[in-house]
Amino acid sequence: MRRLMTRPIHAHLAAAVQPRTVAAEVAAEPVTQAPADAVVQIVADAPAEAPAPLSFAPxxxxxxxxxARLRLEVAVMKAALAAERRESEALRTSLGLADAETLSEEARAVRARWAALVERLIHNPL
Incomplete structure (x- = not known):
């Protein structure tokens, strides 16, 4: 417990913990209620420009x-799936498993479902 209390606080962590102060202009005298003509004058003297939009740039x-990073990761995964599919097709062909008569009906259906799923994953955008 004592070791935790005596550890130095790093500068980047100390800045994050410090409370943020908000500079606000405080009126010199309290405003009770403005007369109607003063409100009209303020509105008439106000610039006609639109207020600046809030900036959420960061x-x-x-x-x-x-x-962009997620799209890049999806593109890499799609490329990996396509390469794996090409390799498995080449392996099936080299082993002679591509012939329709060597596969059972269930095996052909499973292979067709997986092929359709991989095609959708590769070619459909997210």
């Missing part, structure tokens, strides 16, 4: 990076 960039 989160959007991180999300786009994750999405």
């Amino acid at each position: 989160e959007a960039d991180a999300g786009e990076a994750d999405l």
Whole structure:
């Protein structure tokens, strides 16, 4: 227990733990209720420009990076499945298992189901 208490806090962890302060402008005098003409004047003097949109760029960039990484992983998996399928077809051909009469009806059905599943995984986008 004592060892945990005396461990130094790393700088990058200390910054994450520090509470964030938000700078806010505080009015010098409390506002009770503004007269109606003052409200109209404020609205009339306000610029006609739209407010600046909120910026979520760091989160959007991180999300786009994750999405690109996941798409790359899916593409690699599809390529691996296609290569494995080609290898298994070549192996079946070399062993003579590709002939229809050597396979039972159930084995042909299972092979057709797996082939259809692999084709969907390879060629359909996610």
